[in-house]
Amino acid sequence: MPDRIIVHDYSHSSELPRWSEWSARADEDYNCQPAALGLQCGHAVLYRIAARYRLSRSFIGVELQHYSFETTEGYSGLFHLFLAWSAFEPYYKALGLTAKTRDTWFAKYAPPDADAHIRALDPQNCFFNLILNKVRDDVEEHVAAYVKNQPYGLTYLPAAVRHVFAHGILTPNANKARPTDVAQLTHYLAGMLLDGIASDFEARVAALRPRDSAV
Numbered sequence: 148m149p150d151r152i153i154v155h156d157y158s159h160s161s162e163l164p165r166w167s168e169w170s171a172r173a174d175e176d177y178n179c180q181p182a183a184l185g186l187q188c189g190h191a192v193l194y195r196i197a198a199r200y201r202l203s204r205s206f207i208g209v210e211l212q213h214y215s216f217e218t219t220e221g222y223s224g225l226f227h228l229f230l231a232w233s234a235f236e237p238y239y240k241a242l243g244l245t246a247k248t249r250d251t252w253f254a255k256y257a258p259p260d261a262d263a264h265i266r267a268l269d270p271q272n273c274f275f276n277l278i279l280n281k282v283r284d285d286v287e288e289h290v291a292a293y294v295k296n297q298p299y300g301l302t303y304l305p306a307a308v309r310h311v312f313a314h315g316i317l318t319p320n321a322n323k324a325r326p327t328d329v330a331q332l333t334h335y336l337a338g339m340l341l342d343g344i345a346s347d348f349e350a351r352v353a354a355l356r357p358r359d360s361a362v
Contacts, residue, residue, distance in 0.1 A: 149216055151208050151223070161204035163197050164349035172355075181241070184351040188241040196241065196344075199234040203341055206230055221319020221326030224333030225312045231337035232309040235302075238344050246285060250300040256343035257301050265304065268332040269324065275304070277322035281311045305336040 173179045173190065181193045208223030239249045258264070269275055272294050279290045289303035311317045319326035 151220065161201045163200050164345050165352035166197055166348075169352045183355060184348075186241045186351075187243045188237075192237060192241060196234055196237050199230065199237075200341065200344055203227065203230040203234050203337065215326075217326040217330075218319055220330040221333075224330035224337070225308070225317065225319065228305055228333040228337040228340075229309055229312060231340045232305060235305075235340040235344060238347075242347075246303075246306070250302050252347075253302055253343055256346050258339060258342075261301060261339060264335060265332060268328045268335070273322045273324040274329060274332065277317070277324070278307050278311055281314075281316050282307050286310065302340075305340055308333065308336065 169184075181188050181190060186193060206227050209219060209226055211219045211222065214222075239252065242252065244252055275290060275294055279287065279294055282290055286303055286307050289299045290307050292299035293304060308317070319329045
């Protein structure tokens, strides 16, 4: 059997960067709340985000009987993105952001070649033309802009894919897309979201005041 399509290095810790430092600090000082990180949530929400982040980082793929290797890999990528979004959505909401404002924040974490990378994996827009036909409102507007090579919000692409997949409409070979390309594309989008969370959280913990003055 061919090697699985894994686009990230899973040999390192799957925890959020500096998570152990933050959790130890919060355990020692009850008054050290997520607000100290600029987050608008309580400990329970932050711990759920961290747990889902870790699950997403630890995810390698699904195993399916009676499916081809290529299709199984495509589903693995879609499930990976589903999990990554389940960490990303509550994280940006904890920052006080909305779907309409999250891209401004995310811009500093987005890979500079993200657009080119995504287009290279779906050059005929087979995948995103299908997605476009299954979304509405702001999501439809941004996916349509992407397809037309117009300015769009990058995070709307994984949001749209997650939405369509979660509602049972999307398969890895839909609209004649190549499942292995879908696998690489969705793993890439998942990693992009998780990298953004990791970079942002690490910077927030690093910026905390010395432990003896934490509030």
